[in-house]
Amino acid sequence: MQPNDQDLAFVMHDLARLMRVRFDQHARTWGMTRAQCVALMKLKCRPGMSQSELAALLEVEPITVGRVIDRLEAAGFVERRPDPADRRMHRLHLRDAAAPIIEKIDEYRAAGIARFHDGVPDEDWNMALSVLLRIKEKILSESADTAAASATAVSGE
Amino acid sequence: MQPNDQDLAFVMHDLARLMRVRFDQHARTWGMTRAQCVALMKLKCRPGMSQSELAALLEVEPITVGRVIDRLEAAGFVERRPDPADRRMHRLHLRDAAAPIIEKIDEYRAAGIARFHDGVPDEDWNMALSVLLRIKEKILSESADTAAASATAVSGE
DNA sequence: TCAAGATGATAAGCAGGGCTATTTTAAGGC
């Protein structure tokens, strides 16, 4: 067996999963799911987005966003307003009922960040952050390379 | 908008998602899913597990493992052997057809780890690792507290 | 011994992701 406990990728994955599960449990007590909460937070920051824009922001497929919005709309948290200029599009807006939920999410986030940061020296924290960012850059640049390569292959150059 | 790009939790989450998606894409080219690959790797390390044991190892619910095994069995990669002593249980074993897949997974992992580590000084890498481990410990101890509290509440003490 | 509880597997139903394909509508190219 590999020493997975000492593999940064594995630990990170584990930790992300733990945080995800914890958040899921809290969200459930509010009658929400994680995906729904994240969508609300993004809409709060930038109202009037189309579903495609939201999908790009969340880095998921438009169809996934569409179904999350279905539920948020049914729950009365979001409304789809037709775009006056482009009849293909819906503009997404929060409704008043979403405000208490958003407040809960913000409280949960602030408390969590404070608790995790507590007891970890700033320089260590920042170092961890910078290493993760470096890895992320690498992955993103690799993905870009791959995308460029496939594009070239498709165009036949 | 919060400075999410500088929030360790968000970056970690993002990065974990990126790695997950990348692996999913590769697994798909082999005709596999990530969950199936992970199950194969665990079974390789410890053949003869029951589904419950595998579920505990993967930290998912037994029903989830059951369905993954359904597919792996249908594909001829795994077999369920009845336990001679306990007729409730199935013992899981790899079949020969799984060997090439396992080799691909191992190659992918080794290459990925090497690439991410490349260019990051060892001390930085280890610092990042230790910060993540500290956060993980905190979350786990909090969960334990919560579990103990609910247990106390249930038992009426 | 036998009834009650614990455990392994599975089913049903819901939610969130993905992929592929379709429909409707805009935007450009001729």
Added chain:
DNA sequence: GCCTTAAAATAGCCCTGCTTATCATCTTGA
């Protein structure tokens, strides 16, 4: 102006994961 292409949303299907419930089978204690 017409025709082709691109974009927005959606439908259908699959896989994974959760919760809750069911069934069969141990295991244990009165």
